[in-house]
Amino acid sequence: MTSTQSSGQGNSTLARAGDLSRRTLLGALGIGAVGATVGAWPRLTGADIPGRNSTALNVAILGTSADAAARQALVDEFTSLHPDIPVRIQAIQGADWRDFFSKILTMVAAGNPPDVVYVATEGAQLFAKKLAEPLDPYLTRDAADIQEYFQDVHPSLIEAFMYRGSLYQLPLDWNAANMYLNTSALQRAGLDRPADDWTNEDFTAVMRAMKSTTDGSFTPYYWTNRLFGGVVPWLYANDTSFLAEEKATGGDWFWDRFYSKDPTRSLRSGGYLWETPNAEDPRVIETFDYLRELVAEGLGVRPEGGGGNALVGLFASSRIGATPAGGYWVQGLHEAGMGADDFDVQFFPRWRTQRHQFGAAGYAIMRTAKDKDAAWEWVKFCASKPAMELAFPTPNTTPTRRSMVNQSLYASTGPEHWKVFYDTLDRFPTSGPIPAPPQQAAVETALMKNVSVAVSGSSAQVRSAMGSLQRDLELALRSNQ
Amino acid sequence: MSAPTLKTPSNPTTTAAPAARKRSTRQNKSMAERLIAPLFLAPTVIGMAIFTIVPILASVLLAFFRWDIISAPEFVGFSNFADIVSDPTVRVSFLNTIVFVIVAVTLQLGIAMVLAVAIQGRMPNWLRVFFRSAFFFPLILSAASVSIFMGYLFNEQFGVVNWMLSVVGVPAVPWLTTSGGAAAVVVLVYVWQNFGFSFLLFVGGLASIPKELHEASALDGATGWRQFVNVTLPLLSPTVLVASVMAIISALQVFDQPYVLTRGGPGDSTRTAVMVIFESAFQQLEFGRASAIGLVLMMLIMAITALQFRLSRRFVFYQ
Numbered sequence: 001m002t003s004t005q006s007s008g009q010g011n012s013t014l015a016r017a018g019d020l021s022r023r024t025l026l027g028a029l030g031i032g033a034v035g036a037t038v039g040a041w042p043r044l045t046g047a048d049i050p051g052r053n054s055t056a057l058n059v060a061i062l063g064t065s066a067d068a069a070a071r072q073a074l075v076d077e078f079t080s081l082h083p084d085i086p087v088r089i090q091a092i093q094g095a096d097w098r099d100f101f102s103k104i105l106t107m108v109a110a111g112n113p114p115d116v117v118y119v120a121t122e123g124a125q126l127f128a129k130k131l132a133e134p135l136d137p138y139l140t141r142d143a144a145d146i147q148e149y150f151q152d153v154h155p156s157l158i159e160a161f162m163y164r165g166s167l168y169q170l171p172l173d174w175n176a177a178n179m180y181l182n183t184s185a186l187q188r189a190g191l192d193r194p195a196d197d198w199t200n201e202d203f204t205a206v207m208r209a210m211k212s213t214t215d216g217s218f219t220p221y222y223w224t225n226r227l228f229g230g231v232v233p234w235l236y237a238n239d240t241s242f243l244a245e246e247k248a249t250g251g252d253w254f255w256d257r258f259y260s261k262d263p264t265r266s267l268r269s270g271g272y273l274w275e276t277p278n279a280e281d282p283r284v285i286e287t288f289d290y291l292r293e294l295v296a297e298g299l300g301v302r303p304e305g306g307g308g309n310a311l312v313g314l315f316a317s318s319r320i321g322a323t324p325a326g327g328y329w330v331q332g333l334h335e336a337g338m339g340a341d342d343f344d345v346q347f348f349p350r351w352r353t354q355r356h357q358f359g360a361a362g363y364a365i366m367r368t369a370k371d372k373d374a375a376w377e378w379v380k381f382c383a384s385k386p387a388m389e390l391a392f393p394t395p396n397t398t399p400t401r402r403s404m405v406n407q408s409l410y411a412s413t414g415p416e417h418w419k420v421f422y423d424t425l426d427r428f429p430t431s432g433p434i435p436a437p438p439q440q441a442a443v444e445t446a447l448m449k450n451v452s453v454a455v456s457g458s459s460a461q462v463r464s465a466m467g468s469l470q471r472d473l474e475l476a477l478r479s480n481q
Numbered sequence: 482m483s484a485p486t487l488k489t490p491s492n493p494t495t496t497a498a499p500a501a502r503k504r505s506t507r508q509n510k511s512m513a514e515r516l517i518a519p520l521f522l523a524p525t526v527i528g529m530a531i532f533t534i535v536p537i538l539a540s541v542l543l544a545f546f547r548w549d550i551i552s553a554p555e556f557v558g559f560s561n562f563a564d565i566v567s568d569p570t571v572r573v574s575f576l577n578t579i580v581f582v583i584v585a586v587t588l589q590l591g592i593a594m595v596l597a598v599a600i601q602g603r604m605p606n607w608l609r610v611f612f613r614s615a616f617f618f619p620l621i622l623s624a625a626s627v628s629i630f631m632g633y634l635f636n637e638q639f640g641v642v643n644w645m646l647s648v649v650g651v652p653a654v655p656w657l658t659t660s661g662g663a664a665a666v667v668v669l670v671y672v673w674q675n676f677g678f679s680f681l682l683f684v685g686g687l688a689s690i691p692k693e694l695h696e697a698s699a700l701d702g703a704t705g706w707r708q709f710v711n712v713t714l715p716l717l718s719p720t721v722l723v724a725s726v727m728a729i730i731s732a733l734q735v736f737d738q739p740y741v742l743t744r745g746g747p748g749d750s751t752r753t754a755v756m757v758i759f760e761s762a763f764q765q766l767e768f769g770r771a772s773a774i775g776l777v778l779m780m781l782i783m784a785i786t787a788l789q790f791r792l793s794r795r796f797v798f799y800q
Contacts, residue, residue, distance in 0.1 A: 022513055029520065102763040109550040130551045216647070219638050225746075301638055302658035314639060441764030445745075452658060452747035468748075475568070476765070 056086040057374050059363070060107075060114035062100040063091045074390050078381050085374045090114060096226075097122040098441050104131075108368070115369035116378055119169060120361040121160055121433045122227060122440050125272075128163035129438045132364040135167050136254070138376045143257060146170075149383045150258040152401040154425040155268055157360050158259075160433035162271030165250020170383040173397040174360035175326020176424040176431065177233040179203075179346050185220075185321040188213045193344050193417070196427075200237065200290065203322075203349040207299040210321040220321040221294060222311060225303035225451050227434050227444050228359050229324045234291060236432060237351040240283035242447060242469060243274035243435045264429040274437040277473035279450075279466045283352075288462045292455045302456050312336050315343070324348065326358070327398030327405075327421040330413050334395075340414025347420060347427070356424050356431040360400065398422070439476050446472035537779075544773040549766040561773035571774060573749045574757040575781075577664075581753065582732040585668050585675075589728050590721070593676045597683035598709065613684065617677040624674060628741035631670045632657065635742075660750035663743045667751050671738045675731065679724045686720030687713070715798040722793045726786055733782050754778045 037044070061067060068091035075087050094100035101123045107113050108131065119127050128134075139146060149170065150158070161169040181193065189209035194202055207220035224230055235241045250270030259265055278284060294300035312329065314320050316336035333343055348356050363382055365375040381387050385401060392399045395409050398421050410418040425431055437443060446469060454465035544561055548554040565571045600612050619627065634641050635656040643653045656662040690713065698712045714721075736755040739745060745752030745760075754774065762771035 022517065026513075026517070026520065098764060105550050105766065106763070130549075216653070217639075222638075302655055304632075304636075304657055310633065310636075310639070319639065439765070441760075441766075445760055445764065448744060449746050449748050449752075456655075456658060456747060465748075472570075 054088065055370070056088040057116065057369075057371065057378055058088050058090055058114040059116045059118070059378065060090045060092055060104060061118040062094055062097065062120075064093055065091050067091050071391070074382070074387060077387065077390060078378060081381065082374075082377055085371075085377060087378065098444060101126065101441070113366050113368045115371070116363050116365055116375050118361055119364045121359040122436045122444075124161050124169060124364075124433075125163055125436060126438045126440060127364045128161075128166070128168040131366055131368075132168045133367050133369065133372055133375075135170070135365070135376070135379070138380075139167065139254065139258075142376075142380065146380060146383070147258065148385075149401075152385070152403050154400070154402065154422070154429075155255070155259045155262055155264055156358070156425050156429060156431055157400050159268055159271065160358075160360055161362065162248070162251050162254070162269070164248045165270035167251075167254055169362035169364050170379060171360040171362040171400045172382060172388060173362075173392060174358055174400050175228075175328050175398050176356045176358040176421065177229045177324040177348055178326060178356070178420055178424060179348055180315065180323050180325050180329060181344050181346060182315060182318055182321050183342050183344060184318050185210045185214070185218070194346055194349075196347055197354065198346070198349050200234075200349045200351045204294070204299065207294070207321065208297075211299055218319055218321070219301055221300035222314065222320045222323045223300060223303050224311070225448050227436065227440070227447065228357065229326075230303060231288065231291060231447070231451050232435065233324055233348050233357045234287050234351070235284060236355045236357050237348055237353060238283050238287045239352040239355065240278070240281050240287065241274075241435055242277070242279045242284055243437070243443070243473065244276040244278040245432065245435065246273040246275065247271070248273050267429060272433065272435075274435045274443075275477060277470050277477065279469035279473060285462055285466055287351075288451075288454045288466065289459055292457070292459070292462055295455050303451060327418075328396055330410065330415065330418075331394045331396035334413040338414075340410075340412070341416065342414075344415045344417055345420045346417065347424060353430070354428050356428050357434060358424070358431055359434045362400075437477065442476035443473060446476050540772045540775055543769050544776050546769045548768045550768065551766075554769070557769065561767075561770045562777075564770055565774050565777065570749055570752065571754075571757055574745075574752045574754050575777075577750070577752055578733060578735070578754045581664075581668065581671075581735060582729055585671050585732050585735075586725065586728045588668065588672045589676045589732075590679055590724060592672065593679035593724070594683050594717075594721075596676075597680050597687055598713070600684070601687055613681070616680045619674040620677040622674065624737035625741050627674055628670060628738050631666065632742050635666050657743055658747055660747055663747060663751045667735075667739045667742055670742065671732070671735060674738075675728070679728055682720050682724045682727075683717065686717045690716045718797045719799055722789070722797050726789050729785055729789070730782055733778065733785070 061071070068089040071089050075089060078085070078087055092100055092103050094103060097120045101119075104114070104117055113131075117127070117131075119132070153171065157171045157174050158167065161167060161171060186193065186206075189206070189212070191206060191209055194206060198206075210220040211218070232241065247269035248271045251268065255262075255265055255268045259268065262268075291300065295302055311320070311323060311325075312332040313336060315323060316333055316338050347354060363379045365372055365379060369375045382391065385403070388399055388401055388404060392404065395413055395418075398405060402422055405418070405422045407418075435443070450465045450469035450472065453468070454462045543554070545556060545558060546554040547557045547561070596612070596616060600609050633639075635643075637643060637653055637655045637658060640656070642656065646652075646654065654662060656666050694712055694716070695708065698708050703711055734755050735753050736759065739751040739753055740756055740759070743751045745756050755778070758771045758774050758778070761767045761774060
């Protein structure tokens, strides 16, 4: 009895202890859960997302944290002029501009859009149509301050950022698809640098001569499959494009105010429009067939997608004879060990025209920007010459200001004919931007997938691929952007 | 007599009180027990609800809208589904995905099983550990990094693979710029990176087979291939089922390798279903269409998995 009682008491005591223990445990868990929730509240609510709830002007650029750090001098200079406008550079990594724009759009969807974004031609119309604020009222208000910038910048570069009569960006850097030539490959072939007005036939002859004097590890012409520097420069040279190019009306308020005395004033418009596929145009087919023959003859590679990351190294090691690129390549070749005389640059070959393709970039103010006036001050500051000198100390791109593209910029790097970079616009003022409508991503996907098929088979395959490209472009252009 | 009379009313009280306490304690305990289970499950359930269930439901809903992130969503009914049925790129991408799954999963499971059986043979333990680690190693690498690296190796002009072929007199192969070559490289890179997981499953499965069964079958004259087919494989069949289910689900979602290596090209030859989802959503800003394609893919995965489990009744042998 006693033992039973004591056993019962013991069980009861244990049970109570157990109950207490569980309660304690549950209490601790509850306190822990509440504590964790409180501690994680900024994370759960997204309040700790960089830039959110910040009063600073949030500027998004394509690049790494190193690129953001490299702009610190620019930020410091701006802060000294505008101490009331704190600036935060947000570097966003991306494989290419398309990837970068996707990430910006994701930030918009997340309710955390940047105030200002560095946008290249590839995304200019997407931003103009959907996201960016027109600069028109600011340009009108501060015309006297900004006049000096426009006097120094070629109007073709400005026109690339006009959309339906309004200007959305002030381009700061740009690059045309010129032709880089490997000096040692030319010398081996017994050739001099080609003439300024060389033709596509001359180009073929140069490539053949290069190939005949080298072994199988050398490729005369290397090109990549993308919107810039791929098939488009050849299409432009042949006076055509895979999208019909039109010009919007409007913009006279701007041109009359800032470029009234420019000799090319009559060429200017309210911006480019690419709304109709043109892939089955006979000249487009002719251009693709020319490139297909280059590939078939072993003069050019079958183009791969991407930005050609390995290209600088391959060119610097003289395994490539020629490739289309802009001034952005100079610093890379210099750092890869090429001397100023080891490479040179020439205009893109003439076909029916010698119209060049170019791309440019500048800051766009987002419609959602917290303080648009502050954002405009940043845009205006970055377009000033002192700021651009801080931003572009080396030739890893071509500044849009003509006065900055000078001997001192290329003194230690070459190439000898660096004047080709800016002369491209002066000699060929109809040179046009990358054909990038608001549906640029879908258009680029359609182009890339059909280019590789078109240049890898027979002549009949070119026609078939262009038919496919036409259908893909029709689908791309009808999408909701 | 009076005593019982006196005691009678008190007895039930005195005996009922502890019973009531016990019932109360039991009720309290059962209530506590009832609470404990949900409390312990809560973090997982909440996590699943927030990160899995709600997004799936949102995705189902989104499939009936046209939405570009920036503008307000617009209800379009079944139009996104009609679009994807009529879009040749979507059809080709699903066909590519199915062909990829058949080829890649067959290779992945085949190679993994051969190697798992091979390392069961006689060899020093350190060598066995080395092989296990070496075969598993690719799995821990980033698929994007591996694909970038492989892209260099298979470059037509400057890649190491073509250089090695040239040493033995084979002309350069356009690996990444022809349909067949690109598909082969994508499969190769995927299988190389993923067979290690199936391999580990098979190693575990083989280790769980009692040695006595092999010894008994050997006494009965079954050795080598016959022993493998009649003893090892049936006992390994549950592992084969798990490995194949996981491999097929994973392969149906292939993205990194074709995206980095070929961007889906040449043409659409290596474009997969998940690539089309990505392109629709994040490049063309057609999130409704992307959701619709995602739903179709999810249903395909569920159907194939259900079919596998149904068929497993015929070929899976549980000890």
